[in-house]
Amino acid sequence: MELTGRTALVTGAGGGIGAACARRLAAGGARVLVVDRRGDLARKVAAEVGGLAVEADLGEPGFADGLPDEPVDIVVNNAGFQHVAPIEEFPPDVFATMLRVMVEAPFLIARRVLPGMYARGWGRVVNISSVHGLRASPYKSAYTTAKHALEGFSKTLALEGAPHGVTSTCVCPAYVRTGLVEGQIADQARAHGIAADEVVEDIMLRPAAIKRLIEPEEVAELVAYLCGPAGSFITGVSLPLDGGWTAR
Ligand SMILES: NC(=O)c1ccc[n+]([C@@H]2O[C@H](COP(=O)([O-])OP(=O)(O)OC[C@H]3O[C@@H](n4cnc5c(N)ncnc54)[C@H](O)[C@@H]3O)[C@@H](O)[C@H]2O)c1
Numbered sequence: 001m002e003l004t005g006r007t008a009l010v011t012g013a014g015g016g017i018g019a020a021c022a023r024r025l026a027a028g029g030a031r032v033l034v035v036d037r038r039g040d041l042a043r044k045v046a047a048e049v050g051g052l053a054v055e056a057d058l059g060e061p062g063f064a065d066g067l068p069d070e071p072v073d074i075v076v077n078n079a080g081f082q083h084v085a086p087i088e089e090f091p092p093d094v095f096a097t098m099l100r101v102m103v104e105a106p107f108l109i110a111r112r113v114l115p116g117m118y119a120r121g122w123g124r125v126v127n128i129s130s131v132h133g134l135r136a137s138p139y140k141s142a143y144t145t146a147k148h149a150l151e152g153f154s155k156t157l158a159l160e161g162a163p164h165g166v167t168s169t170c171v172c173p174a175y176v177r178t179g180l181v182e183g184q185i186a187d188q189a190r191a192h193g194i195a196a197d198e199v200v201e202d203i204m205l206r207p208a209a210i211k212r213l214i215e216p217e218e219v220a221e222l223v224a225y226l227c228g229p230a231g232s233f234i235t236g237v238s239l240p241l242d243g244g245w246t247a248r
Contacts, residue, residue: 001027001028001029002028002029002228002229003025003028003029003030003074003224003227003228004028004029004030005029006029006030006031006073006074006227007030007031007032007033007070007071007072007073007074008021008022008025008030008031008032008033008072008073008074008075008076008227009032009033009035009067009072009074009075009076009109009113010022010025010032010033010034010035010075010076010078011035011036011058011075011076011077011078011079011105011109012035012036012058012078012079012080013032013034013035013036013042013045013076013078014034014036014037014038014040014041014042014044014045015036015038015041015045015178015179016176016178016179016180016216017078017128017173017176017178017216017219017220018036018076018078018079018128019041019045019216020215020216020217020219020220021076021078021128021219021220021223021224022034022045022046022049022051023045023048023049023220024217024220024221024223024224025074025076025220025223025224025227026049026050026051028224028227028228030073030074030227031050031051031052032046032049032051032052033051033052033054033067033068033070033072034046034049034051034052034053034054035054035056035058035067035079036053036054036055036056036079037055037056037057037058037059037079038055039053039055042054042055052068054066054067054068058079058100058101058105059097059100059101059105063105063108064105064108064109064111064112067109067112071116071120072113072116072117073117073120073122073123073124074123074124074125074126074227075106075109075110075113075123075124075125075126076126076128076223077105077106077109077125077126077127077128077150078128079101079102079105080098080101080102080128080143080146080180081098081101081180082140082143082180082183082184083098083142083143083187084139084140084184084187084188084190084191085139085187085191086138086139086191087141090141090142094142095141095142095145098142098143098146099142099145099146099149102143102146102147102149102150103146103149103150103153106125106127106150106153107153110125110153110157114157114161114164114166117161117164117165117166118161118164118166120165121164121165122165122166123161123164123165123166123167124166124167124226124227124231125154125157125161125166125167125168125169126168126169126170126171126223126226126227127150127151127153127154127168127169127170127171128170128171128173128219128223129147129150129151129154129170129171129172129238130143130147130172130173130174131172131173131174131207131240131242131245131246132144132147132148133147133148133150133151133170133172133238134151134172134238134240134242134246135207135245135246138191139188139191139192150170151170151238154168154169154170154236154238155168155236158235158236158237159236161235162235167226167231167232167234167235168235168236169226169231169234169235169236169237169238169239170237170238170239171219171222171223171226171238171239171241172238172239172240172241172242173214173219173240173241173242174204174207174208174214174240174241174242174243174245175200175204175205175208175213175214176213176214176215176216176219177213177214177215177216178216181204181213185199185200188203188204200213207245207248208242208243208244208245209243209244209245209247210243210244211243212243214241214243218241219241222239222241226239
């Protein structure tokens, strides 16, 4: 299998896209470190994929010191969350936490694992960005800011990592069928002043040409491709899985 012998660290791997990535990378032969702030979910997925559960909250200072001390070949920076509110009502502490979890944590993880990747001459960093790393939407100021920042970090890592065999890419999905999307329907309805059952059609699917949610497994498939041999020349780019959203 193409990922045999590789160790992958996947953040937010207790559910949604992260769990799908953990399953797909394990199916490709990788040992997976299943990182999540929910230890129960991390343990469930780790047991399923024969990996190691790591309970860690990426918003906590010093979390990186608690990561397992073993060589990591692949990092999937996936942990994230959403908060929907107009800027003038957006809680400053939530804004700061979102930047810590979705921007600072990928930087701190890279800082920790890059020396080993450089020494071994091989590494893959895949950042789960979003169509909101490429486009903005109202009421998602922190999320759009964090994802745009992650895009910048990924490009810089690509330039620094290239001489050492390390690639860095962003994967940019539109709306994926996960708990994160379920959880924002009521907030989107409130912010836009529409009924909850209108949110999927009128807000989430309106910008995309293909009118359906993406499945987490479809995102994981692209992640696995980038981590395998076929991904070796793909770096510093952002790959939209957006059903045509950014074609407009
Ligand atoms: N669902 C979508 O429509 C969508 C679209 C584009 C991008 N994304 C991105 O994909 C990533 C995963 O989203 P999802 O939809 O699978 O979300 P999800 O809510 O289904 O799962 C997120 C996982 O991350 C964990 N997590 C959250 N905060 C954490 C923290 N501080 N430390 C450690 N673990 C933490 C949660 O416990 C959960 O298991 C996010 O970065 C999100 O921005 C999602």
